[in-house]
């Protein structure tokens with residue numbers, strides 16, 4: 001089958017965007033893996049699918065697959081690209097849209113400077129709901145926040161992580177120098193750690209100032225990406241809870257800057273602002289069954 005796609009990126013986190021507003025393409029996890037493959041497919045960290053409104057008060061459904069083919073609950077950089085896509089392709093004329101994801105409704109808004117601000121909803125802080133299996137562990141309390149000791153096994157180090165869900169699970173650790181952080185070696189161990197039953201995205205945050213962090217994320221199902229929007233939200237939430245950050249923080253990633261704002265209460269929504277850019281469009285021949 002021939003399918004049309006659009007390639008987009010947000011702070012270097014790159015996406016294949018598919019339009020299913022006129023009908024389902026009938027893709028399997030293996031198709032999504034092939035689309036995400038940088039050698040045999042188009043290449044992307046995630047594949048985003050636009051579907052029609054699933055119900056009243058909602059403009060679209062937003063479906064997210066990681067490059068490994070697995071469907072996930074949330075993708076922040078993707079949400080900005082999704083909003084730019086539906087607006088610039090003429091699927092809506094609204095500046096603020098309401099989008100159903102697997103983990104709830106989010107509200108991206110196109111801003112006059114060309115960036116997109118997304119109301120990402122409230123963070124989930126209870127370990128069991130991240131989900132993180134904390135039984136038998138003693139957390140280190142700092143401010144309102146907690147660092148949990150995570151043994152990486154096989155003689156590996158024990159790292160201290162804060163756990164936060166932004167609809168998808170994150171484990172954030174503080175490092176002195178993000179460029180020197182052992183992301184490639186410890187990232188996969190944290191992603192697959194048995195205390196995270198749904199696996200986890202592993203964030204490495206360097207606090208530069210109370211309004212500025214540097215961040216790398218080893219993403220569940222995709223490996224290290226140039227930026228992770230939900231990872232930036234989770235890191236800022238963790239940093240504010242630990243008393244290290246103010247309510248507005250610039251997050252520098254290897255792919256660009258994101259700005260995150262959070263009021264500090266569990267009932268406050270996290271706002272994320274950043275770029276969303278078209279790269280190219282094309283079509284690809286996929287095997288009918290895969």
Ligand SMILES: N[C@@H](CCC[C@H](N)C(=O)O)C(=O)O
Nearest residue numbers: 075076077168220228229230
């Ligand atoms: N790149 C994303 C997150 C995509 C999903 C993540 N890998 C997961 O499995 O939860 C973002 O910008 O938030």
